[in-house]
Amino acid sequence: MEPTRRFPRLTLQTELWLRQQDGEFIRTNDKLTVLSEGGCFIETSLRYPVGSTLHLRFKLPRATAPITCVVVVRNTGGGTGLGVEFTWISPEDRHQIKSFVDRQLSARP
DSSP states (O other), X not given: OOOOOSSOOEEEEEEEEEEOTTSOEEEEEEEEEEEOSSEEEEEOSOOOOTTOEEEEEEOOTXXXXXXXXXXXXXXXXXXXXXXXXXXXXXXXXXXXXXXXXXXXXXXXX
């Protein structure tokens, strides 16, 4: 039996930027592929241990400004990527994600 999720999830493909040690964000070849108000799944070949903290930036389709957030790695996705939870995200960006997910899910047949 699959555990109940706190937030609805949405599948999408969007670019991802990762903050480096010097504080600059660089675009990666990784993709954010699942999104919810509480976190996301990142398809990546990079490996981070569970508990690692990452600084991310990504843009939702048709959004004008990127989402910037801090996440913690919660699972390693069976070697295909990282399941991460948002640990810091502005209230405005969280609302933008929630609204986007709700709109996309309500538009499905």
